[in-house]
Amino acid sequence: MKKPKVAFFDFTCCEGCQLQVANLGEELLDLLGVIDVVEFREVMSEKWEGDFDVAIVEGSITDAHGAERIKKIRERCKVLIAYGSCATIGGVNGMKNGFDLGEIGKYVYGSSYHFFPTEETRPVHDVVKVDYFVNGCPIYLPEFKEVLKAALQGIPYHVPDYAVCVECRLNENVCMYEKGVSCLGPVTRGGCNSWCVNNGNICYGCRGMVSNPNQKGMKDVLTRYNVPLDQIMNKMGMYNRCREKK
Amino acid sequence: MEKTVINDSNYRIRKGKVIRTRQMTPHEKLFEIALDGGRSLDHEPGQFVMVSMFGVGEAPISVCSSPTNRGYFELCVRAVGRVTGTMHRLEAGDEIGIRGPFGKGFPIRVLEGNDLLIVAGGLGIVPLRSLINFVFDNRRDFGKVHTLLGCKTEGDILFGDELERWMKRIDVHYECTLDKAAPEWAGHVGLITTLLPGVHLEPERTFAIVVGPPIMFRFVIKELLAKKIPESQILVSLERHMKCGMGKCGHCQIQDYYCCTDGPVFNYSDIKHIKEAM
């Protein structure tokens, strides 16, 4: 069987997710046994002009140029995987959407801001059809591999639709709320194996919210633990601003 | 941590081979499967098997052939999920993993000697075809047989060639209705409940067997009770997503019952008070 051609692309992002893939180490070699990587800026200088089977896209769409480029990529691939929070939910780039674009442009670039035309941040699926999502900032490598395998097998991958708390409990972490710290685990989609909490950090909501969060119930939780709603909304806003538009 | 082979595991897979496939509609495909070593599946009509697509998962699928066909069994599968979608790629000669059969099927011993009113809505025909063909293969063991089928459109009708043969048989009363039909459709149009008033039956010796989407049960059962069929002579088969098939994993639980071991075929009198059932 011919190995499927896979290309990696990045849009507005920190390229941290590509770095994660590059960090696969020995497993990267196993991976190269089943796929043929034709373009991957982080690890190789070659460019590929032809069509490919799988496009793996990092980053949000934040300007007209990006929107055109992603459309062309979509035309050249059979399967498109959006990976990383920027690509799947808008991520930190979405923070821009909370401001007037002209004003924030001026704030960042000064008086010459009009040389840097910008648009509201959009996750990739708001511009083109996305077949697979790998959430997270950065992506959680075991999940990335699961998604890639699903794509190669041609079967769907369903991002778990339950809270990070589910996996966090299975990992026997002490609940952040019990430590007196607020955490977005209860409303954020699992699938990351509570990676951050396992390592002593809180959940920042980088995987987006569960499909049916209980807002009233969450407010009750915050009241019980004396956490101001604003504080949680601010934390939520770091990754989830693009969600508010819809 | 040690890892040991357990040969008596109930998760052990029986290997089978796809003998023939047939695309029935754009969404449903029929698979004829023979188990390794020519062994019979030895199921009762109404039972299900767990089908393995290794690397993708397992899914519960009703057996749609009669146990009177001993060399093979058939599965009719709609591609709706990961496992069923992958199954659709199988062709003759491919191998397949099977566990089962599982669950309680139709109580054939109880049905024998009685009249049957078989009501199938949509995909409900799949488990019922196993029963219907079993009845045909043992026709003199049963009384009168009425078979009513309801489908959305003509294109959704499964086993159309067999239905035509049923229509010609003198020992079965068969009717089909469509929710929506093209002008050239000569049969009934309307919900399946519209067929029931036209059926003449002796309620005290009739068993009604109903399989269809959740919404259909309530309306059909209301009509059956109005026709004075006793509650204990109404049978239904319920759909849930079994993961283990052995009454453990909890996914198919319907209040007091596990659909995989207590069902999928239930007597209406046992579940009429079970609010989550239908």
Next chain:
Amino acid sequence: MSSSQYVILRKDNFDGFISRLSKLQKLVAPVSKGHNNFSFEEVTSGEEVAVRYIPTILPPKKYLMPQRETLLEFNVSKGLESTPVVEHEKTTIFGVHTCDIAGIQCLNMVFSTRPRDFNYLTRKGATTIIGLECNDYCDEYASCALVNANLPNGGYDLFFTDMGEYFIVHVNTQAGEDIIEAAKFFEEAGDDQLKALASLREKKREIFKNEVPIDPRKIPELFDKSFDSKVWEELGERCIACGNCTNVCPTCYCFDVKDEMNLELKGGRRYRVWDSCQVEPFATVAGNHNFRKERAERQKHRYFRKFRYHVDKYHRLFCTGCGAGGAAEPAWLG
């Protein structure tokens, strides 16, 4: 009580006993994780063991039914080949409270019922259980007296009761006796010590009173009457579907079965993971119909599984009164 079945372990021998025990086979015990949280983890010395602890983050059921376990290994490179497997390791669990022992007894019933679950039963056979008595309530969430799980009621090999200067230990099985023999730290219990134990149990009867004003035998009947109660909607409004209540429950055992392919896509494994009836997709069937879409229905299902549905089948309540479900939820539904 027959004195021959009771022995004494002096407190100054506790550390020696634990380290000796840890050399016999893998030993796990409750350890402190800070913030008044505890979990069962591997130990090799007495000082690691939290002798006083409240219900652990996950109950010790995880040793009989791991959060994730392989059921089957397969290879598809040359036709379909598959082998059912069980992962197991001889393990002693030290310090199991009576509520968690009751939970394991519930799971034993479920997995011993045909068709039997040989993965569970293999691990059950490889597990030694050493109980530890609660002399007082561990926290305000417990309702163990309601379900009679505050006193030892079998299900263990050895059972420790902390008497201050020493532990008095009930030897319940030959496996327990073998440990006593091998550890060499034990002495025969005298009459005074047996009397002291009897009076501790007497005192416990004063401390532990049925926490809920209801006769536990009436609970299933009460549940029958409450199926359409408004209380489920109130619970549903507060429940955030985090799944903590089922994961911490000593008697919850629902699971999902999934496949995982190796990276080269030629072989892999089928495994099961704990699942929760509280999460959105649990009761969904093909075509996305969800039979328990509302959080209220899911909470109701959980309570009915504890107090109603299983009673007919297994003749006991599936609640051990540990209080972990109530304590573990951020929303404090308990």
